[in-house]
Amino acid sequence: MNEGHEDEGLRERLVRAGVELVALEGAQGLSLREIARRAGVSHGAPRRWFPTHLALLSAVAREGFTALAAELEAAGAPGDDPRARLLALGRAYLDFARERPGMYELMFRHDLLESERPGLRRTSLPLFDELVSLLAVARPGHPSPRVAAGAFWANLHGIAQLRSRGALQLATGTEEAEPLLRAALDAHVPGGSPE
Amino acid sequence: MNEGHEDEGLRERLVRAGVELVALEGAQGLSLREIARRAGVSHGAPRRWFPTHLALLSAVAREGFTALAAELEAAGAPGDDPRARLLALGRAYLDFARERPGMYELMFRHDLLESERPGLRRTSLPLFDELVSLLAVARPGHPSPRVAAGAFWANLHGIAQLRSRGALQLATGTEEAEPLLRAALDAHVPGGSPE
DNA sequence: GGCTGAAGTAGACAGTGTCTACGCTCGCTG
DNA sequence: CAGCGAGCGTAGACACTGTCTACTTCAGCC
Numbered sequence: 001m002n003e004g005h006e007d008e009g010l011r012e013r014l015v016r017a018g019v020e021l022v023a024l025e026g027a028q029g030l031s032l033r034e035i036a037r038r039a040g041v042s043h044g045a046p047r048r049w050f051p052t053h054l055a056l057l058s059a060v061a062r063e064g065f066t067a068l069a070a071e072l073e074a075a076g077a078p079g080d081d082p083r084a085r086l087l088a089l090g091r092a093y094l095d096f097a098r099e100r101p102g103m104y105e106l107m108f109r110h111d112l113l114e115s116e117r118p119g120l121r122r123t124s125l126p127l128f129d130e131l132v133s134l135l136a137v138a139r140p141g142h143p144s145p146r147v148a149a150g151a152f153w154a155n156l157h158g159i160a161q162l163r164s165r166g167a168l169q170l171a172t173g174t175e176e177a178e179p180l181l182r183a184a185l186d187a188h189v190p191g192g193s194p195e
Numbered sequence: 196m197n198e199g200h201e202d203e204g205l206r207e208r209l210v211r212a213g214v215e216l217v218a219l220e221g222a223q224g225l226s227l228r229e230i231a232r233r234a235g236v237s238h239g240a241p242r243r244w245f246p247t248h249l250a251l252l253s254a255v256a257r258e259g260f261t262a263l264a265a266e267l268e269a270a271g272a273p274g275d276d277p278r279a280r281l282l283a284l285g286r287a288y289l290d291f292a293r294e295r296p297g298m299y300e301l302m303f304r305h306d307l308l309e310s311e312r313p314g315l316r317r318t319s320l321p322l323f324d325e326l327v328s329l330l331a332v333a334r335p336g337h338p339s340p341r342v343a344a345g346a347f348w349a350n351l352h353g354i355a356q357l358r359s360r361g362a363l364q365l366a367t368g369t370e371e372a373e374p375l376l377r378a379a380l381d382a383h384v385p386g387g388s389p390e
Numbered sequence: 391g392g393c394t395g396a397a398g399t400a401g402a403c404a405g406t407g408t409c410t411a412c413g414c415t416c417g418c419t420g
Numbered sequence: 421c422a423g424c425g426a427g428c429g430t431a432g433a434c435a436c437t438g439t440c441t442a443c444t445t446c447a448g449c450c
Contacts, residue, residue, distance in 0.1 A: 010428085028306065032407060042430050043407085053407060110300060111223070113360050121365055128366050144374070150357075150367045151350065151378035158353025159346070165308050170316055171323050172345045179339070183346035187382035205397085227438060237399050238438085248438060 011049040013039045018060035019103070026102040027109070030057060057106065058116040064103040065123045068096050072127055082138040083189050089131070090156050090181050097160035098177070104160065128153070138189045148188065155184040206244040208234045213255035214298070221297040222304070225252060252301065253311040259298040260318045263291050267322055277333040278384050284326070285351050285376050292355035293372070299355065323348070333384045343383065350379040 008016070017038040022030055032053040033043040050056040075092035076085050097104040106112070113120060131153060136145035159180045162168050169175050203211070212233040217225055227248040228238040245251040270287035271280050292299040301307070308315060326348060331340035354375045357363050364370050 031405085033405080044409090044431075045429050047408080048428060105305060108356070108360060110360050113362070117361070117365075125365070144378075146367050147374045147378050150363065151354070151375045151382060153366065154353030154357050154375060155346065155350040155379070155382075156353065157356060158349030158351065161303070161352060161356055162345075162349050165303060165305055166312070167308070168345065170312075170319070171348065172341050179342045180346045180349060183339075183342050184350070187346060187385075190385070226436085228436080239400075239440090240398050242439080243397060 010039065010041060010045060014041075014046055014049065014056060015059050015063060018056065019063050022060060022102040022106055023100065027105040030060070030106065032056065054111065054115060057109075058112050061103075061107045061109070061112050062116060062119055062123070064100070064107045065120060067100075067103075068093075068107070069123055069127055071096055076130065076134075082134045083185070086131075086134055086138065086152070086189055087181070087185055089134075090185060091178075093156045094160055094163075094177050094181060097164060101164050105164065108157075108161075135189070152184070152188040155188065156181075159184065205234065205236060205240060209236075209241055209244065209251060210254050210258060213251065214258050217255060217297040217301055218295065222300040225255070225301065227251065249306065249310060252304075253307050256298075256302045256304075256307050257311060257314055257318070259295070259302045260315060262295075262298075263288075263302070264318055264322055266291055271325065271329075277329045278380070281326075281329055281333065281347070281384055282376070282380055284329075285380060286373075288351045289355055289358075289372050289376060292359060296359055299359065303352075303356075330384070347379070347383040350383065351376075354379065 014035055017035050018030060021035060021038055025034075032046060035056065036043045036046055039045075046056055050059065071092050072089055075088045079085055079088070128149065132145045132149040135142070135148045135152060139145070139148055142148045159168075159177050162171070163175065163177050166175075168177065168180070172180070209230055212230050213225060216230060216233055220229075227241060230251065231238045231241055234240075241251055245254065266287050267284055270283045274280055274283070323344065327340045327344040330337070330343045330347060334340070334343055337343045354363075354372050357366070358370065358372050361370075363372065363375070367374070
């Protein structure tokens with residue numbers, strides 16, 4: 001009960017070290033050997049639990065996905081108005097990407113998802129279904145709620161991505177994502193009055 | 196005039212080797228030494244023209260940005276209806292991302308743009324201004340065309356990103372981006388009839 | 391003709407991911 | 421209780437990477 005992580009196995013310690021490191025150094029600093037050092041073991045030790053470096057990174061990214069899912073669930077819960085819930089969801093998504101940029105970048109590295117597909121599917125599909133049902137209520141006329149939800153999600157993702165690249169500043173003159181979020185919400189879920 | 200690249204300097208040859216390599220091996224295969232090998236020089240030679248590996252990658256990425264700009268300009272030119280032009284623009288953007296995934300990924304690596312910012316600004320700002328004016332015409336009621344254009348661009352970017360990560364398949368059940376593009380266009384530029 | 395500076399070579403260095411051989415240390419079994 | 425075997429971590433090698441620093445080569449110029 002010293003640090004609260006006494007009875008962890010090495011596997012958990014490695015993943016936790018990765019989560020800490022990606023917050024400190026960004027997605028580029030997540031070398032296998034650095035994670036091992038931070039976990040206090042030799043560079044060969046991770047191989048017992050993760051067959052490859054990428055597998056360890058995927059485990060770290062999975063931690064990020066569950067954290068994001070938790071925040072989205074928390075944000076989407078209160079209130080009845082689907083538009084307000086979608087706004088809260090979008091804010092939570094963008095907040096996560098801003099507050100944990102290294103983790104966010106790691107989560108969407110293209111070469112991760114190949115191996116992480118099944119676990120990712122399990123984590124994010126319920127969330128996406130929630131998004132689908134929200135949009136189905138908010139836009140009763142739309143032919144395909146799944147497509148509408150995908151387009152809205154893509155919009156959020158694009159805003160987060162462009163901001164992390166500093167492209168928002170270049171395009172709209174400000175780093176603030178909120179105006180773009182409002183625009184995206186107005187576009188995909190029309191007919192709302194400002195709260 | 197043997198290969199058509201006879202009188203190139205090493206700098207151009209290195210950039211061209213990088214463009215070819217990123218198409219063949221993806222963004223991960225773009226090591227400094229591999230580029231040098233493909234250009235037929237030793238691994239120390241690039242240092243004369245590029246102070247660092249990242250600088251060389253940025254030059255390769257800049258090539259990608261000018262190519263993308265050219266395709267967007269070509270796609271946006273014909274026709275008068277701003278909605279149709281926006282659709283063509285979106286298709287061109289998504290086509291580029293699909294046909295040159297390695298280059299597209301390289302272009303939006305976060306650590307590139309820091310050094311590439313000025314050149315990127317010069318290349319992409321006119322294009323974005325074009326997008327702004329298109330949206331200003333298509334959505335006369337919108338309070339800020341720049342924000343509207345940014346949101347639309349973010350939507351395109353998000354669709355491309357999610358598709359390259361295989362997340363479209365996961366969300367909407369198909370890899371096709373066209374339905375999402377139509378949804379994004381309908382959302383951001385309402386009131387259009389199918390062409 | 392000798393010099394200078396640019397351009398490319400070659401090697402060293404630290405760091406990386408992966409692989410293999412080697413210990414240590416438990417818990418089980420005879 | 422002794423011994424053993426499997427699980428777990430260490431240590432070192434290997435090929436590869438980016439960067440840095442001599443060294444060579446060679447065209448151009450006073």
